[in-house]
Amino acid sequence: MTVGYAEDKQNLLRRLRRVEGQVRGIQRMLEEDRYCVDVLIQLAAVRAALDKVGLALIEDHTRGCVRNALVNNQGDEAIDELMDVLAQFLK
Amino acid sequence: MTVGYAEDKQNLLRRLRRVEGQVRGIQRMLEEDRYCVDVLIQLAAVRAALDKVGLALIEDHTRGCVRNALVNNQGDEAIDELMDVLAQFLK
Amino acid sequence: MTVGYAEDKQNLLRRLRRVEGQVRGIQRMLEEDRYCVDVLIQLAAVRAALDKVGLALIEDHTRGCVRNALVNNQGDEAIDELMDVLAQFLK
């Protein structure tokens, strides 16, 4: 069985490589003793970028796995699992 | 003038290197077609780790730069700036 | 057609009445000049309570409306709509 994000995989990987680069950029800022607030603004940007990856993946998962489970009458567990994950993102 | 996080720098860098490794780990999970929900759980963990770095840096900044500004009667701008940053993290 | 939260309605209403009471309680704290931090702790509690209502309603909606839409081959719009709402909660 294929994963829900199969068609979106390259897009997600590209975004995550960008996030990885941003995290390295923040390390560099600290090493160069850049002003705290400038570092914090970058941290908030990475956080927002990660949330977008999360949301894209939740969408892929819902369109793929949850939909399949629902159609095959196994929707209850799929939705339980989805809700657990959403609760973690809403924390 | 030193930055607010001067004494905490190695700690922050260590945490960010860990976050960077986690982001690479998530890319690997996608490449291995791991189950969406497992990937999402890791994403939520990275997000929480980033928030902790952000909070630690806000604390350093407040104890260092904001305190200095307040003592030197330049607190108003420092607090304006701090609030702008908090607003970004609360979004 | 019934709403997705039909069976959960009394539970949601009870929680919202409790949130309403908490919001009134915070107004009282302000009128009594209670310490800022105590007020903030209550505000954070109300926020967490609201998030729980939101999550419960998202669950009802997914188990009800989204499931129905998926089974009736109208899942695409239902998931678009769900994602828009999740994006607002993740902000």
Place this chain on the structure above:
Amino acid sequence: MTVGYAEDKQNLLRRLRRVEGQVRGIQRMLEEDRYCVDVLIQLAAVRAALDKVGLALIEDHTRGCVRNALVNNQGDEAIDELMDVLAQFLK
């Protein structure tokens, strides 16, 4: 001693009364069996309004109590307390 939000009190109370009205409005929507997504959009709006009240109060507290504590060399505890509260809002 006055609270940090003394001058902002009427503004905060007005906002909280508005939040209270919004929470009652959501109860009414549920009683009228309004569509889940419309209810969720209102919930997200209330959450954003509460965050703004929280941020305004954090600002008042920082400009008032934290500043006073810092000037009187009792800043350490004041900042510890502030960070605990921020951590709750960032959850």
